[in-house]
Amino acid sequence: MNTWKVDKSASTVGFSVPHMMVSTVTGTFEEFSGELQGNIADLTKTKISFQVIVASIQTKNRDRDLHLCSVDFFDAETFPEMTFSSRAIYNDTDGRYQMSGDLTVKHTTKRAIFCITPQEVTVFGATYFVEGEIKRKDFGLMWNRAIEAGGVMVGEVINIKMSVVICKGEK
Template structure:
C-alpha cells in the first residue's frame, strides 16, 4: 500500500493528559478541539507525514477555575499562542504495529524535538463504507522545557504541579476521497 491522505475523525478521537498534583495524585485533562494532516500507509508508518494541531483554549480539566488558569499567561497564554503543533520528522518501526514517531513539538514560542510511541490499532470499514484507521499515541513531555514553568511550593516540601506530563491520544481517521 502507498501513502494515502487520511482525515481526522475528531468525534472518535481524543487528546488527553495527566500531571502530578501535590507530588502524590494525578490531575487529568483533555483538549476538545484538534486537527491533523495525515499522509500514511497505515500498515507501515515509516514514510508517513503527520501534522497535529491542538487548540490550547479547548483545555478541559473539568474545573472551570483551573481551566481559566491554564488558558492564562502562567501556562498556555492562549491569547498569544492559540495552538500547539507537532510535525513528524522521522518514524522508526520498533515492532509489529509499533513505531517511535519523532517530530517538532511547539508549545507557546518553544519548539523542541519530541518522540511519541504510536501503535497501529487496525483498519476497517464503517457501516457507511468509509475506510477507517485507528492509532494509539503515548508520550511524556517535560512542561518546563516549553516555558510552562508556573508552580507553587508546598509547605511539606515539593511543588504543586509536576514537571512531567503524560500525553495519550486515541486517533481515528477516515481515508480521504
C-alpha cells in the same frame, strides 16, 4: 499520495500531570485536527501533522482550566495553538512505531518522541493509540508553587495519551 484526516468525533487527546505530590490531574483538549499523508498500514512511509486549540482544555475544574489558559501557563490568547509535525517514523517492537518530530508549545519548538500502537487498520481508515511525555519547563510552562509540607504543586513531566481515528481525506 493518500491523505487521511483525524476524525475528531471518534478521537481523544488526553494528558496527565502529577499534582501536589499526591494526586494526578487528567484532562483533554476538545478541539484539534490532524492529517496523515501516506500509507496507513506502514507508518514509516508517512508524514503526520497535528494541531491542538489550547483554549479547548478540559480538566473538570473551570478555574484550573482558566489558569492553564492564562499567561502563567499556555497563554492561549497569544499562542492559541500547539502543533506537531513528524520528522521520522521507525518500526519498533510488536508492531509499534516510534515517531519523532517538532512539537511547538507557546513560542518554543522542541523534538518530541511518541510511541504509536496501531489498534485497527482497514481500507477505510485506522485507529492508533499514541503516547509520549514532555517536560513542561522545556516549553516555557514554568508556573509552580511550593507546598508547605514539601514539594511543589505541579509535576515536571506531562504524560500525553491519544486515541486517534483517521479516515480518508480529500486528495
